Amino acid sequence: MKRFILTFFFILGLIMSIAMIFDVSEQIDDFIRHDAPLGGILIDYYLNFILFYGNLxxxxxxxxxxxxxxxxxxxxxxxxxxxxxxxxxxxxxxxxxxxxxxxxxxxxxxxxxxxxxxxRTRIDFENTYINTYRRTLNHGVHKQISPGQMIYFDKFNNKNKVGYQFTLEDWEDGELQSKLFANYVKWDSVSGDWTLENYYIRTYVNGQERVEDGKSLDTALAFSPSEFVGRLEDIQRMNVDELDEFIAEQRLxxxxxxxxxxxxxxxxxxxxxxxxxxxxxxxxxxxxxxxxxxxxxxxxxxxxxxxxxxxxxxxxxxxxxxxxxxxxxxxxxxxxxxxxxxxxxxxxxx
Structure with missing residues (x-):
C-alpha cells in the first residue's frame, strides 16, 4: 500500500511539473506585461494550480x-x-x-x-494578471431575476456599469402587472442602488393603466452588474453548500x-x-x-x-x-x- 501511494505521488509530481512548464511558457508574456509579482505567481497561482489540476x-x-x-x-x-x-x-x-x-x-x-x-485565490490572480480582457459591451441582455420579474437591456457596458434601453416587467399568473422603462440606468456601487434616467412606469390594475414618468429615479433592484460579468469557471470558487444555494438562486x-x-x-x-x-x-x-x-x-x-x-x-x-x-x-x-x-x-x- 505504501509503495502504491508513493508511486501515485511520484507520477502526480511528474505530471504537474510538466504541466507547469507548459503553462509558464504560455502565460509568461501576460506575467511580464502586467507586472505580476513573483510571490503571487508561485503561491497564489501555481500552488493553487497544482492543487486544482492535481485533484481534477x-x-x-x-x-x-x-x-x-x-x-x-x-x-x-x-x-x-x-x-x-x-x-x-x-x-x-x-x-x-x-x-x-x-x-x-x-x-x-x-x-x-x-x-x-x-x-478563489487562483481565479482572482487570473482575472488580475491573465484574463484581463472582458467583453465591455453586452448586447441584448434578457433574463429572469426572480419569479415573475424579467429584465432587458439593449446594451450593457460592463466597464462603466451603465445600461441602455432598460425594461423591467412584473408578471403574475401570466398577466403583466407593471412595466418600467428607462433610456439609461447606472449602478451606484456605494449605495447598491440603480439610477434611472428618463423613465416611465406603466401599472395595470383591474384593467386600468396608470402611467408615471420622470427624469431621474434612484431605486433598489434585485440584481447587480456582477451577474452580467464573469466566467462559467467562477463557480469553481464555491464549496458544495455555496454551489447548492447558487444553483437554487439561478433556477429562480x-x-x-x-x-x-x-x-x-x-x-x-x-x-x-x-x-x-x-x-x-x-x-x-x-x-x-x-x-x-x-x-x-x-x-x-x-x-x-x-x-x-x-x-x-x-x-x-x-x-x-x-x-x-x-x-x-x-x-x-x-x-x-x-x-x-x-x-x-x-x-x-x-
Missing part, C-alpha cells in the same frame, strides 16, 4: 499508478507467487481498495471544500447555464468514486505477466485514460446542448467503466 486528474493518475506498480509486480512474477501461496485475488485487492479509499476520500474533501477556497432567475452548474456539482462526487472503478480495472488488466512487460500495460492504460476523458466530454456536451440530465451525463462514464471493471475482475487470474 487524480483518478486517472491513480489509474496509471496502479498499472505501473502492479505491472512491476507481475513482471517479477510476484503476483503469481502471491496467488500460488493461497491468497485469493479478492484478498490481493484489499490493500488497493484501502489506498483507493484514502485517496478518494481526500479527493472528495478537496473537491467540495478545500479546492474551491484555493480557486431562469438561468440558461443550469446544466453547467449541475455538471460541476455532480462531477465533484463522480470523479472521486471513479477511483475505485479505475483501480479495479488497473489491477485486473496489469496483474498478468505479458510479452512486452510494463510498456504494454502502460500503453493500454493510456488508451483507456483517453477513452474515459473522451466519454466524459461527449456526455457533458449532450447535457449542455441536447438536454441530457447532467446527473446521468456525469455518471454514465462511471457506469460504462464499471461494467468493464466487473468483466476484467471476473477474468483476472485467480
Amino acid at each position: 486528474f487524480s483518478p486517472l493518475l491513480i489509474f496509471l499508478s496502479v498499472i505501473f506498480f502492479t505491472s512491476q509486480l507481475a513482471n517479477r512474477s510476484e503476483i503469481v507467487a502471491i496467488l500460488s501461496s493461497g491468497v485469493s485475488f479478492r484478498r490481493l485487492m484489499f490493500p488497493y481498495f484501502v489506498s483507493a479509499t484514502l485517496l478518494a476520500g481526500g479527493s472528495f474533501y478537496l473537491n467540495n471544500y478545500l479546492v474551491p477556497m484555493a480557486n 432567475k431562469g438561468s440558461s447555464n443550469i446544466p453547467y452548474y449541475l455538471i460541476e456539482k455532480h462531477s465533484r462526487n463522480a470523479l472521486p468514486f471513479s477511483t475505485y472503478i479505475l483501480t479495479v480495472i488497473g489491477v485486473a488488466m496489469s496483474s498478468r505477466k505479458v510479452r512486452g512487460g510494463i510498456g504494454v500495460h502502460i500503453a493500454a492504460g493510456l488508451l483507456l485514460t483517453v477513452t474515459y476523458i473522451l466519454a466524459m466530454k461527449v456526455t457533458t456536451v449532450y447535457a449542455t446542448n441536447a438536454g441530457l440530465d447532467p446527473l446521468i451525463a456525469v455518471w454514465t462514464p462511471n457506469a460504462i467503466f464499471g461494467v468493464l471493471a466487473a468483466y476484467l475482475y471476473a477474468k483476472a487470474p485467480k
Whole structure:
C-alpha cells in the first residue's frame, strides 16, 4: 500500500511539473506585461494550480499508478507467487481498495471544500494578471431575476456599469402587472442602488393603466452588474453548500447555464468514486505477466485514460446542448467503466 501511494505521488509530481512548464511558457508574456509579482505567481497561482489540476486528474493518475506498480509486480512474477501461496485475488485487492479509499476520500474533501477556497485565490490572480480582457459591451441582455420579474437591456457596458434601453416587467399568473422603462440606468456601487434616467412606469390594475414618468429615479433592484460579468469557471470558487444555494438562486432567475452548474456539482462526487472503478480495472488488466512487460500495460492504460476523458466530454456536451440530465451525463462514464471493471475482475487470474 505504501509503495502504491508513493508511486501515485511520484507520477502526480511528474505530471504537474510538466504541466507547469507548459503553462509558464504560455502565460509568461501576460506575467511580464502586467507586472505580476513573483510571490503571487508561485503561491497564489501555481500552488493553487497544482492543487486544482492535481485533484481534477487524480483518478486517472491513480489509474496509471496502479498499472505501473502492479505491472512491476507481475513482471517479477510476484503476483503469481502471491496467488500460488493461497491468497485469493479478492484478498490481493484489499490493500488497493484501502489506498483507493484514502485517496478518494481526500479527493472528495478537496473537491467540495478545500479546492474551491484555493480557486478563489487562483481565479482572482487570473482575472488580475491573465484574463484581463472582458467583453465591455453586452448586447441584448434578457433574463429572469426572480419569479415573475424579467429584465432587458439593449446594451450593457460592463466597464462603466451603465445600461441602455432598460425594461423591467412584473408578471403574475401570466398577466403583466407593471412595466418600467428607462433610456439609461447606472449602478451606484456605494449605495447598491440603480439610477434611472428618463423613465416611465406603466401599472395595470383591474384593467386600468396608470402611467408615471420622470427624469431621474434612484431605486433598489434585485440584481447587480456582477451577474452580467464573469466566467462559467467562477463557480469553481464555491464549496458544495455555496454551489447548492447558487444553483437554487439561478433556477429562480431562469438561468440558461443550469446544466453547467449541475455538471460541476455532480462531477465533484463522480470523479472521486471513479477511483475505485479505475483501480479495479488497473489491477485486473496489469496483474498478468505479458510479452512486452510494463510498456504494454502502460500503453493500454493510456488508451483507456483517453477513452474515459473522451466519454466524459461527449456526455457533458449532450447535457449542455441536447438536454441530457447532467446527473446521468456525469455518471454514465462511471457506469460504462464499471461494467468493464466487473468483466476484467471476473477474468483476472485467480
